[in-house]
Amino acid sequence: MRAQIIDKFGKALTRCFKNFKENPFAFYYEEDIRVNLMNELIINLEGIYYLPSEKLKEYEDIKTHKLLPLKAEYPHIKDRIGRFDIAFTEEEGESIYHLPVSIAIELKLGLDQSGSLKKDVNSLLEYKEQSKTKHFSGIAIYFHQKTLIEEEARGWFKDSFIRFEKTTEDTTTITDDAVNIFLVSKNLTLFQKINQRVTTK
Numbered sequence: 057m058r059a060q061i062i063d064k065f066g067k068a069l070t071r072c073f074k075n076f077k078e079n080p081f082a083f084y085y086e087e088d089i090r091v092n093l094m095n096e097l098i099i100n101l102e103g104i105y106y107l108p109s110e111k112l113k114e115y116e117d118i119k120t121h122k123l124l125p126l127k128a129e130y131p132h133i134k135d136r137i138g139r140f141d142i143a144f145t146e147e148e149g150e151s152i153y154h155l156p157v158s159i160a161i162e163l164k165l166g167l168d169q170s171g172s173l174k175k176d177v178n179s180l181l182e183y184k185e186q187s188k189t190k191h192f193s194g195i196a197i198y199f200h201q202k203t204l205i206e207e208e209a210r211g212w213f214k215d216s217f218i219r220f221e222k223t224t225e226d227t228t229t230i231t232d233d234a235v236n237i238f239l240v241s242k243n244l245t246l247f248q249k250i251n252q253r254v255t256t257k
Contacts, residue, residue, distance in 0.1 A: 058191060061104065061144070062232050065159060068096035069195070069228040069238075077242050080201040086165045089199055090128060090141055093161070097126055097142070106147035113151050123152065130157065132183055146189055156188060161195040169212040170198045173237070177218070177250065180235045184251075194235035204241040220246035 072093040076083060083089050105122040108115055130143035131154060144159035160183065162176035173196060180194030200209075210220055218237060223245050230236050231249045239246040 058232070061101070061159070062193065062230050064100040065097065065144075065193075065195070066228045066230045068093065068100045069197075069230070070226070071096045073228060073238075073240050073245065076199055076240060080199070080242050083165060083199065083201075086141075086163055089163050089165050093163070094126070094128060094142060101126055109148050111148060111150070118152065123147070130160075132157075132179075138179065157183070158189045158191055159193045159195070161197070164196075164198040165201070166198070167201050170200075173198045173239075174213070174216050174218065177235055177237055181250070184233075184235065191233055193230060193232050195230065195238070196235060197238045197240060200239060200241040202241065204239075204244045206244060206246070209239060209241075209244065209246060217250070218248060220248050223247050 072089070075092055076089070083092070105124050108118045108121065108123055110119075112118070125145045125147070127143045127145060128141065129139045130145065132138040132140060140157060140160040141163045142161040143157045145155040146158050147155070149155035160180060162180060164170050164173055164176065176196040177194075180196060184192045184194060206222060213220070220237075220239060228238075234249045234251050237248045237250065
């Protein structure tokens with residue numbers, strides 16, 4: 057089941073990347089990207105739901121309802137301000153509002169270099185280290201609206217831990233139990249998989 061869910065995330069990302077590449081300026085704000093990706097995920101994850109656990113404090117109110125694990129702006133950890141742009145939650149937890157997250161996505165959209173991509177990656181790696189879930193996959197994506205020269209894009213991150221590789225594949229593959237990093241523009245897709253948290257420069 058886990059492998060199937062990871063595969064469905066990859067298929068949704070493939071569609072979202074294609075939509076963006078066809079017209080980057082159809083997306084004005086990060087929220088536009090999130091709506092597009094959430095729509096693709098909802099289509100691909102159709103039929104996946106949880107039945108409420110009796111351990112949830114809201115159980116009596118929700119016991120006759122199906123719980124959908126795909127959420128937007130979902131909290132990292134209880135009582136912390138940070139939220140994931142998109143999250144796929146576990147079924148067991150204290151409350152439906154603070155379930156463990158097994159897949160998390162952070163999104164950025166812009167026209168310039170994105171130093172905050174590195175912060176997103178470290179945030180995902182930090183959660184991976186602290187998480188008590190059996191599996192955790194992070195996905196950090198920077199959607200760049202201009203046409204990019206590959207070496208220029210690599211140069212943005214030369215003093216950081218990010219060492220992108222180029223992909224020409226038509227499909228997007230997500231590596232489980234890692235943080236998957238993507239830089240997507242109209243003409244280019246760069247990616248990297250990383251497991252260890254490092255100091256942000």
